[in-house]
Amino acid sequence: MAPVNDVVAWGESLDRLLECKAGRLVFEDFLRTEYSEENLLFWLACEDYKKITIETEMTVEAQRIYAEFVKVDAPRQINIDCVTREEITESVSQPGPNCFDRAQRLIYGLMENDCYPRFLKSEIYQALLEQQ
Known part of the structure; x- marks a missing residue:
């Protein structure tokens, strides 16, 4: 308790x-x-992702997050606009530490307001x- x-x-x-x-x-x-736990799971994955400092680990984790939450028909696809989805798709091969920030903010807003x-x-x- x-x-x-x-x-x-x-x-x-x-x-x-x-x-x-x-x-x-x-x-x-x-x-x-x-049926919307993917929002929280994605947000938490992004929080963990931001703590990664080794580039190779960042790439592996970015691709995992992309495959699980972002790509069209992902098993836990999050509800984000196509522009944000496209931005992530383009950056995921060489992801930076902020590659999911926009999507994370959108999902946070969805959780907070809905x-x-x-x-x-x-x-x-x-x-x-x-x-x-």
């Missing part, structure tokens, strides 16, 4: 939710019920609040 202050803090902002491991797990469970408000009203979150 998450500490009281954590569960309440998750209601303050999406950032507060995402910076807590338990919060991310609960949010992922919620997103799975809406998924997160529904999460706060969800039975999953409300049940946790009631247990406090």
Whole structure:
């Protein structure tokens, strides 16, 4: 069970939710019920990607993220515009540390404005609040 202050803090902002491991797990469970957990998984993959400093590792990870989330018909294809998708497609062979930034910002906005408000009203979150 998450500490009281954590569960309440998750209601303050999406950032507060995402910076807590338990919060991310609960949010992922919620997103799975809406068939949109790829948004969070992509966002987390981008956060890890930004920490990579070795160029060869960056290329391998960029191609993995591209194959899993970005390319058309990817198994967990994220909902981004074709211009952003095309930019990533062009840069993924020689990716820089910011290659997914635009897509990550779009997905964050989608989560913040769409998924997160529904999460706060969800039975999953409300049940946790009631247990406090």
